[in-house]
Amino acid sequence: DAGVIQSPRHEVTEMGQEVTLRCKPISGHDYLFWYRQTMMRGLELLIYFNNNVPIDDSGMPEDRFSAKMPNASFSTLKIQPSEPRDSAVYFCASSLTYWETQYFGPGTRLLVL
Amino acid sequence: ELKVEQNPLFLSMQEGKNYTIYCNYSTTSDRLYWYRQDPGKSLESLFVLLSNGAVKQEGRLMASLDTKARLSTLHITAAVHDLSATYFCAVDIQYGNKLVFGAGTILRVKS
Numbered sequence: 001d002a003g004v005i006q007s008p009r010h011e012v013t014e015m016g017q018e019v020t021l022r023c024k025p026i027s028g029h030d031y032l033f034w035y036r037q038t039m040m041r042g043l044e045l046l047i048y049f050n051n052n053v054p055i056d057d058s059g060m061p062e063d064r065f066s067a068k069m070p071n072a073s074f075s076t077l078k079i080q081p082s083e084p085r086d087s088a089v090y091f092c093a094s095s096l097t098y099w100e101t102q103y104f105g106p107g108t109r110l111l112v113l
Numbered sequence: 114e115l116k117v118e119q120n121p122l123f124l125s126m127q128e129g130k131n132y133t134i135y136c137n138y139s140t141t142s143d144r145l146y147w148y149r150q151d152p153g154k155s156l157e158s159l160f161v162l163l164s165n166g167a168v169k170q171e172g173r174l175m176a177s178l179d180t181k182a183r184l185s186t187l188h189i190t191a192a193v194h195d196l197s198a199t200y201f202c203a204v205d206i207q208y209g210n211k212l213v214f215g216a217g218t219i220l221r222v223k224s
Contacts, residue, residue, distance in 0.1 A: 033212075043156075043201065043214040056211060091155065099205075101146055101158040102212065 004105035006092050012111045018080040021108045023092030024073055033102060034067055034077050035091040043091075049075065082112045115140045115206045119215035127223055129191050134218045136185040136202035144205035145185045146212065147176050149198045156201065192222045
């Protein structure tokens with residue numbers, strides 16, 4: 001298996017623009033997670049899905065952030081409008097069950113100017 | 114609010130030496146995970162600890178979990194340069210694999 005796939009790997013955009021991050025989980029994994037990593041706040045869980053259904057979005061910073069999982073093999077995290085403070089590395093991860101380890105994708109490095 | 118505290122946050126050690134990284138957490142949980150992250154890279158799973166007293170070993174790394182003390186340790190034996198990385202512990206606070214990560218321990222092994 002290719003592992004968790006994320007795109008783009010790098011994104012530079014200007015404040016106010018819409019940003020869409022994409023994730024393909026490992027085939028057969030029922031759980032999908034979106035994280036954000038910054039120097040100041042570390043690794044934070046934004047939202048997670050079970051069988052394509054959002055279970056907990058309490059980590060989503062504000063209404064500018066939204067996430068969808070239209071099918072078992074694809075998820076998006078959208079920021080609209082983007083702000084400089086959104087600059088971070090965004091990781092997608094997936095796991096087979098609730099107790100097994102999460103496998104992380106390579107991440108998307110987002111810079112909002 | 115759950116707190117996951119790692120110490121030390123930075124560890125510089127000589128090759129061949131032993132050391133332990135500690136992970137304390139503030140709420141009841143019996144699932145704890147250790148990850149490794151190399152600079153600019155993603156997170157790699159090291160250990161999954163699912164019960165009190167669980168001990169896992171892989172190479173020069175050994176992890177243990179004491180749920181009563183709310184403490185996990187990652188022990189490094191005879192460190193080598195390749196172990197240089199940032200190590201994170203993560204605690205599952207909710208039935209459903211919702212992880213809260215510690216701040217990470219930056220390990221530098223000097224030749």
